[in-house]
Amino acid sequence: MSRAKVISYSPWVAxxxxxxxxxxxxxxxxxxxxxxxxxxxxxxxxPSIRHADILIVTGAVTKKAAERLKRLYEQMPRPKYVIAVxxxxxxxGVFSKSYSVVxxxxxxxxxxxxxxxxxxxxxxxxxxxxxxxxxLRRGGVSxxxx
Amino acid sequence: MAVDKVVEIPVSLEVPIGPQHxxxxxxxxxxxxxxxxxxxxxxxxxxxNHRGVEKLTEKNSFYRNIFIVSRVxxxxxxxxxxxxxxxxxxxMNIEPPRRAKYLRVLAMELERIHSHMIINAIMxxxxxxxxxxxxxxxxxxxxxxAKEILTGNRVLxxxxxxxxxxxxLSEVDRERIKDVLVKLEPEVRKYVRVFEEDETIGKRxxxxxxxxxxxxxxxxxxxxxxxxxxxxxxxxxxxYDAYNEVPFNIIVRGDMDSWSRMMVRWHxxxxxxxxxxxxxxxxxxxxxxxxxxxxxxxxFPVGEAFARVEAPRGELTYYVMSDGRQNPxxxxxxxxxxxxxxxxxxxxxxxxIADVPVILTSYDPCISCMERAIVTDLRxxxxxxxxxxxxxxxxx
Amino acid sequence: MEALSELLKEYALTTYSMKPxxxxxxxxxxxxxxxxxxxxxKYGDTGIYVSTIVGTDFPDKxxxxxxxxxxxxxxxxxxxxxxxxxxxxxRVDSILDLFPGALSGECETHDxxxxxxxxNPFIKRGFFVPTDITSKxxxxxxxxxxx
Numbered sequence: 290m291s292r293a294k295v296i297s298y299s300p301w302v303a304x305x306x307x308x309x310x311x312x313x314x315x316x317x318x319x320x321x322x323x324x325x326x327x328x329x330x331x332x333x334x335x336p337s338i339r340h341a342d343i344l345i346v347t348g349a350v351t352k353k354a355a356e357r358l359k360r361l362y363e364q365m366p367r368p369k370y371v372i373a374v375x376x377x378x379x380x381x382g383v384f385s386k387s388y389s390v391v392x393x394x395x396x397x398x399x400x401x402x403x404x405x406x407x408x409x410x411x412x413x414x415x416x417x418x419x420x421x422x423x424x425l426r427r428g429g430v431s432x433x434x435x
Numbered sequence: 436m437a438v439d440k441v442v443e444i445p446v447s448l449e450v451p452i453g454p455q456h457x458x459x460x461x462x463x464x465x466x467x468x469x470x471x472x473x474x475x476x477x478x479x480x481x482x483x484n485h486r487g488v489e490k491l492t493e494k495n496s497f498y499r500n501i502f503i504v505s506r507v508x509x510x511x512x513x514x515x516x517x518x519x520x521x522x523x524x525x526x527m528n529i530e531p532p533r534r535a536k537y538l539r540v541l542a543m544e545l546e547r548i549h550s551h552m553i554i555n556a557i558m559x560x561x562x563x564x565x566x567x568x569x570x571x572x573x574x575x576x577x578x579x580x581a582k583e584i585l586t587g588n589r590v591l592x593x594x595x596x597x598x599x600x601x602x603x604l605s606e607v608d609r610e611r612i613k614d615v616l617v618k619l620e621p622e623v624r625k626y627v628r629v630f631e632e633d634e635t636i637g638k639r640x641x642x643x644x645x646x647x648x649x650x651x652x653x654x655x656x657x658x659x660x661x662x663x664x665x666x667x668x669x670x671x672x673x674x675y676d677a678y679n680e681v682p683f684n685i686i687v688r689g690d691m692d693s694w695s696r697m698m699v700r701w702h703x704x705x706x707x708x709x710x711x712x713x714x715x716x717x718x719x720x721x722x723x724x725x726x727x728x729x730x731x732x733x734x735f736p737v738g739e740a741f742a743r744v745e746a747p748r749g750e751l752t753y754y755v756m757s758d759g760r761q762n763p764x765x766x767x768x769x770x771x772x773x774x775x776x777x778x779x780x781x782x783x784x785x786x787x788i789a790d791v792p793v794i795l796t797s798y799d800p801c802i803s804c805m806e807r808a809i810v811t812d813l814r815x816x817x818x819x820x821x822x823x824x825x826x827x828x829x830x831x
Numbered sequence: 832m833e834a835l836s837e838l839l840k841e842y843a844l845t846t847y848s849m850k851p852x853x854x855x856x857x858x859x860x861x862x863x864x865x866x867x868x869x870x871x872x873k874y875g876d877t878g879i880y881v882s883t884i885v886g887t888d889f890p891d892k893x894x895x896x897x898x899x900x901x902x903x904x905x906x907x908x909x910x911x912x913x914x915x916x917x918x919x920x921x922r923v924d925s926i927l928d929l930f931p932g933a934l935s936g937e938c939e940t941h942d943x944x945x946x947x948x949x950x951n952p953f954i955k956r957g958f959f960v961p962t963d964i965t966s967k968x969x970x971x972x973x974x975x976x977x978x
Contacts, residue, residue, distance in 0.1 A: 308486055312509020312590045315553060319579075322572040349486060352961035383503050386494065387487035388971055388978035389961050408509065408590050485959040489943075490971050490978065525850040652880040652904060655932025666877065667905050740850040741900065741909065743882075752900065754885050769883035769936075777935040 293368045296342045297425035299331030300418065303341030303365075307358055307394070309348025312408040313375035317345055320411035332418055343370045343418065346394045349377035349384040355391045362398040372402045372417055379403050472787045477780045492766040497523055497735060500763065502593065507768060509590050510550050511746045513542045516595040518744040519766075521675060522755040523597055525740035527732060532722030535599035536677040541612075541714045542585060542594050543676075543744075544707040548619075549578040550747035551700040551707075554799045555626070558697060561792050562639050567629065574622045581615040584608050598726035604718070613715050620708050627701045630694075640694035644794035646782050647691060654778040658749020658771050659703065660798050663696035665689040670745040683710050693797035700799075735759060746771055748799045776800050835910050838873055842866045853900075855911040863899075863914055864924040870901065871929055879903050881926075884936030886944040888918070888973045895921045895946060899933075916946065925951035945970040 306314050321327050321334055335341040338361055350358060362371070373394045376382040381392025394400055404417040466478040488507055492500045504519045505512040517539055524531070556571035579589045586592035587602060594601050604612075630636055651661045661668050662685070669685045671678045686702040688695045739756040749771025758764040775798045783791055835854065836846055842858045842865065849855050858866050870879060885898040899912040916923060925948035926933050934953060940946045941954040942965075948954055956965040969976050 310506045310509040310512070312506070312512065315510060316590060318553075319572065319576070322576070323569050324573055324576045351486060352963065353485070377506075383506055384486045384488075384491065387491050388964060389485050389487040407506075410589065485961070487971060487978075649876045652877045653931055655880045655882065655930070655935075657880075657882075668880075668902070668907070670907070672907050738850065741853055741911070742851075743909070750882065750902075752883050754883075754898075754900075756887065765885075765887045767883070767885040767887075773935050773939075774932060777938075778932050781931075 291428070293425045294428070296368060297422045299333075300342045300370075300422060301335035301340055302332055302343045302345055302418070303335045303338050304345045304347070305358060305361055307346060307348040307354040307378070308351035308390070309375065309377060313347035313377070316408045316411050317347065317374060317414060320414045325411045325415055327415055327418075330415070330419060330422065332415070338364050339366060341365055342368070343372060343421065344398075345372050345374055345414075346378050346398070346400075347374050349381050349387075350391045350394055350397060351389050352391055355397050358394070358397050370401045370421055371398050372404060372414075372421065373400045374404045374406075374409060374414055374417070376405060376407045379405060382407065467783070467788065467791055469788055472789075474783050474786055474788060474791060477783045477791075479777050479780050489766055489768065493762055493764070496761045497757075497763060498597065498731070500766065501595065501597075504766075504768070505591060505593060508770065510553070511546060511748065511751070512590070513539075513546045513586075513592045513594055514744050514746040514751060515768075516593070517543060517676070518742045518751055518753045519755070520595045520597055521744075522740040522742040522753050525742065526738045526755060526757050527597070527735060529598050529732075531599045531726075532724065533677065533680075533719045534603075534721060535724040537681075537714050537718050538585075538600050538604060538724055539595065540677045540681055541604075541711055542582075542592060542600075544710050544714075545578060545582050545585065547707045547747045548704050548711075549575055549582065550799075551704045552578065552623075554796065555630075555697060555700060558640075558793070558796045559636075561796050562636065564636075567626075571626060574619065574626075577615050577619050581612045584611050584615075596726060596728070597731060599724050601725060603724045609715050609718070613712065616708050616711055616715075620705070623701070623704055623708065627698075627705070630697060630701060637694065639793060640692065640697065640797070641690075642692050643786060643790050644693045644782055644797055645691045646779075650781070654781070655774045656749075656779065656798075657774055658746070658799070659696050659699040660749065660775050660779075662687045663699045664691045668750070670743040670750045673743065675742070675744070677714070681710055681713055693793055696797045733761075735761070748772055749775060772798075772800055834873075835870070838869060839866055849911060853909040853911055855913055857913045857915075860897075860914045860916055860923050863912065864926060864929070866912060867899070867926050867929055874903060877904060881930045881933050881936070882909070884933060884940055886940040886946055886972070888944060890918070890974045893918045895944060897921075897923060897940070897946060899926075921946040922949055923947075924949055927951050943970060943972040945973065 304317055344362060344365060373379055377384060378394045381390055384390045385392040402417045402421045404413055406413055467474055468476040488503065491503055495503060501516050501520060505516045507515050552571055552575040556568045559567035559571065583589050585604065586594040646664050648665045651664050651666045657668065665687060667685060667687045683706055686699050686706065688699055735757045737757060737759045741754050743750055743752045751771055752769045754767040755763055756765040779798060783794055836856060839856050842862045844857045844859065846854065846856050879901055882900040882902045887896045889896060895916045895918050897914050897916060901910045925937060937948045937951050938954050938958045941948060942956055942958040942960050960971060964971060964978060969978065971978050
């Protein structure tokens, strides 16, 4: 069984806030609570970045945080995937014209799933994770191993 | 060759730190200098969350800024847009109808409830009570449902307009929100009892992070941080929006420690539930709450205004200056966490490392702002980098 | 309200009101620290706090305006101490020893506008602004900064 398929049975999630308004962060946090029950998919918040399979990025990536994001991505063991949650992580959102913002997480790390919304509902975030997991089971995602 | 002398070079565990270092979440970094277990100095470094909002507001019109300004903080976005809109209304000399003012108060108090519940849940999680964290978050979902009924969205309401609010409240929705509040109140009272009676919570929170009243005003601390130390400051006393008509009590406690601050928040939650019930029962019908968007003025007079609001974290102030053009000349935002977090480096000294996350969470920093701390052990010359949750459990 | 304008009569150049009902007192920059010392003596340690410090750039007047917003306790009155600094040399005495809570406001105003608070050892560039802008020596909130 390929490595990607193995982790799809219980993907552990790490969350990084690159300068967000915290709206997406509290929805990510809410997605991990009993009402939405992420554990039925095996999803749980990982204790450390080195144990994580999926990195959830929120926030308009500020220049200071962009370097952190790159290093964080490099610290994750393969196979690794990135989900960009919220309009700000996709392309900067309302802050795209600011002097202090690198607009969009995909300018720093390769992104696999985009979840739009401002902020997206917890169900949408879980749906994004589940769609990624389904793609892994079908095969055909490189997982950062290029 | 026999070795008769060995020179030992102490190896220190260093992770490159400073403005650049690999970290998970960090709009603010606390550099904690410790001698053994005791904290001797704390430095607060900022800049990771700086998005240049004030410069951005100078490039957009007054009306578009309402949306930008809401996204300064997602947890208290309605109060941000409320104080900005009020400052603009002062400059333009507009007064919204009473119904709109009551609806604004309802939205802001719902926001206060959800914000206080989430910081208490996070405090429970930092102390190691994952179960309590899950219980409080489950009940908080009721409040998010109420916010969705009122504003159309769970978190970012985008509810305010110059001259009123964006959506009116129908009779059916009024009853639905009232049902939610009636179901919520007994749960909140249960949590108040847990925080009052549980022995472990008491041991971790009482006596930790004592801030004397004199230090509160000298350092400009605001909000429940100040009210937990006996200083009775609350911007709602000004009577903006409908706060001069809706009766409420200001909760002040004199215990000065972290427990006192969390209890101030719980009691404020109960006050807010009562205020929301009052607003729902006494909603006036004096005018249309939603202004006509096509009739909004396109001319802005020259002038300046300084508006304050009581956000869940403390006093939030906006200064808006117009020089007659379509865009503002200057917008200055001072959030409560700016004062509370940056100026509070003095209050950690003398406590143990495991107390640092507890004290920081009791000031209510914006969530997931500070997940890591750098601990420099001065005696052993080591620098390590530890997650907050591990710090608070006493792991090294 | 009247108490403060009486107290600062000898320093004040002019007084007026800002919406909605805040008293603004303009004083010259050399007397800022004396005025704040007099205020602190009158109100005591718990009677007044510094709410925020606002700097505004006026390139056509060639001045930078600095406002100190003070809030009294417990009557919640807001006072504004306003002073004008020359744009080419925006220096003023730091009030950190009187009100340690001014730390956050002074650091931010320095990083974003270039106002130098003499006596404050914590001000530095890069407090908020990213390094690619500080390396050019640009202050973002100045009107001619180009960002």
